[in-house]
Amino acid sequence: MTEPISGFSKLTKEEKIDWVTSNYTQNKEQSIKILQTYWNQNSNIQQLHDEFIENTLTNLYLPLGIAPNFLINNKLFAIPMAIEESSVIAAASKAAKFWLNRGGFKTEVLGTEKVGQVHFLFKGNFEKLSSFFTYLKPKLLAESTSLTTSMEKRGGGISDIVLKNKTAELKNYYQLHATFQTKDAMGANFINSCLEQFATTLKKETAAYDGFSDEEKNVEVIMSILSNYVPNCTVRAQVSCPVEELQLSADISPQHTAEKIIQAIKIAQIEPYRAVTHNKGIMNGIDAVVLATGNDFRAVEAGIHAYACRNGQYSSLTHAEIENGIFTFWIELPLALGTVGGLTNLHPLVKLNLEILQNPSAEELMQIIAVAGLAQNFAAVSSLVTTGIQKGHMKMHLLNILNQLGASDLEKGKLVTHFRTNIVTHHEVELQLNALRK
Template identity: 65%
Template sequence: MSKPIDGFSKLSKSKKIDWIVETYFSNTDDAKEVLKQYWNSNKKLQQLHDEFIENTITNYYLPLGVAPNFLINGKIYTIPMAIEESSVVAAASKAAKFWMDRGGFKTKVISTTKIGQVHFIFKGDFEKLKTFFDLVKPKIIEDTKAITKNMEKRGGGIIDIELRDKTSDIGNYYQLHASFETLDAMGANFINSCLEQFAKTFKDEAQVFHLFSDEEKEIEVVMSILSNYVPDCLVRAEVCCKVEDLNEGSTISGEAFAKKFVQAVNIAEVEPFRAVTHNKGIMNGIDAVVLATGNDFRAIEAGVHAYAARKGKYSSLTHAKVEDGIFTFWIEIPLALGTIGGLTGLHPLVKLALELLHKPSAKELMQIVAVAGLAQNFAALRSLTTTGIQQGHMKMHLMNILNQFEATNEEKKILTEYFRNHTVSHSAVSEAINKLRVKS
């Protein structure tokens, strides 16, 4: 059993690795070799990566792929995607190509408001608290001028601050609920800095407010923090075409495909067990682009899934309909993204990804990311309602299985050809590669 270690963070990178491999691995040389083979030979670049987080011992690679041929609002994009799951990039590319000849994707940003809150406890008369807030609100905003000056020059800043009574949920619990516009920055640091100043001014001014009793003056700030739930930072993406144009020479008519597709979406709208998997597929596309562009996919995931449950029941993020012979498929989704700040100016591949996307503004990136999610969902539902999901996915997964068996290039060539006409499964690949090796 390993023992705790004091001062680990103060050790050099080399010493950290020595302790880890000696404590946890039987073959220390092999473990070291695995860790070091992912180091970048460019020392300056490696140092940059080392300093992104704490206690760095190596790099963890994900493939960066691209999905071309996305026609979005009349402009062609090739979308970068960082993801480890096979078939995601291929599915996005296939959906892009399908819609290229049917008018492409149409998008619009509905709103870009972001939220932050000061959570506090107040033991006293709410009417007095409300009077105090109304009087002190201008000073709260004024005291943040040093923080908001540059943001305001660019057209952003604090939109509004509200006092919210949450005592029906928790005794004596209130909020300062603030809305912000952060333009091309995701804005987390900006918002949190503003909130902490709000809290300081609010507490300080309470100490001298003449209507408060001594107890009421002792406002207890619990925390000041932005919210990753951004239901008013919304973007819409959609595709539409005549029902007969959905045919594309497949074995199913456009009318039959549209009917089955809409039914599949309707099921995801009412059945949470289906909706979770349905939305996971959407996030395959969204997370991959969010990660490639240096944004926080965990924040996006949390906010998106909260939005999917906003009506009290978890439901589909996408919707579909057929009206007057026109098939329409769309998504409305909250995406708080940035194209300046954070990793966007530091990580070389993030810079490259943003340049690949024509150096988008935050609003443009919202639209591109929403399209990636919609395309991914269209590709998945198209497979599910026609050939089934496994046929395409397992063929894409074939190479991963072959690599598990350490197949040679010649074996890969032979077995890839064999599985063009056979169902791919782990056991089927195992059997086929064993037979091939016996023959050899």
């Protein structure tokens, strides 16, 4: 039985690998070889990767691809996407090409406000606390000036601070609910620093306030932290065309195709089981660009999924309609992103990907990423209501299946040709490979 280890973080990378492979793998030499295979040959780059996180052993690579031909507000983009799932980039590219000659994607940033909160307990009268907050607010702003000066020079800063009474939900629970503008930075460190200063000022001023009893002066700060739910940091992207141009299948009329897409969206709006998979497809596009640009996909995911159930039920992020013969398909979602700070200044591939995107501002990146999600959803839903999802997806998955089965390059070439006109399933690929080998 493996014993607990003390001081693991102080070991060298080689010592960490030796310990892990000795205690947790069946073939130590083979495991070490696999880990070392994924080291970057450039020692400076590898050191950079090693220092991104703690206890680094190696790198886990994701393929980085390009989805070209995205016309966004009359400007052409090639969008970098980092993802392991087959067919995602192909689907996004197909959607981009379809809309390229139909006016492309139109986008609009609806807001850029971010949120942070100081959560605290106060055992006293709310009216007294409310009066105290009127006195406190200017001090909160004044005592955080050293933190906000640089951000204010860039056009950002603290937008507002309000006192929220949450005692109906939890006894003695209140918030300092603050809103921020962080310009091209995602702003997590800036926001959290401001919040911690608010907490310090709150405790100090509460303890000295003559209008409070001794018990009321004993305010307890539970935590100070930004929120990844940013319903006022949102972006809208849409496409539209005359219904007669929506010829996606030889077997279904454009009018029927448009109607089926609208019904598919309505189903995702009222049926959570469908909505989750529907929105997961949107996130295929969004996460891939978020990762490629060095942003936090976990924060983006959490905020978007919270937004999807803001009306009390988890629902579709996309919408569709026909009005006066025009089919319109759109998405509206929150995106808190940065194009400066963090990995954007450190990771060479992230910097290159941002250059490929023509060095966007945070607002421009919001629009690009919303478009990637919309394109992905259009491709998925249009396939679902016409040919079905598996026909295209499995063709893109063919090489993965062949690699799993150990096919040679010659065998891959022959079977790729065979399956251009045949349905791909794992069983059928296996049968054809065995027949070829015989």
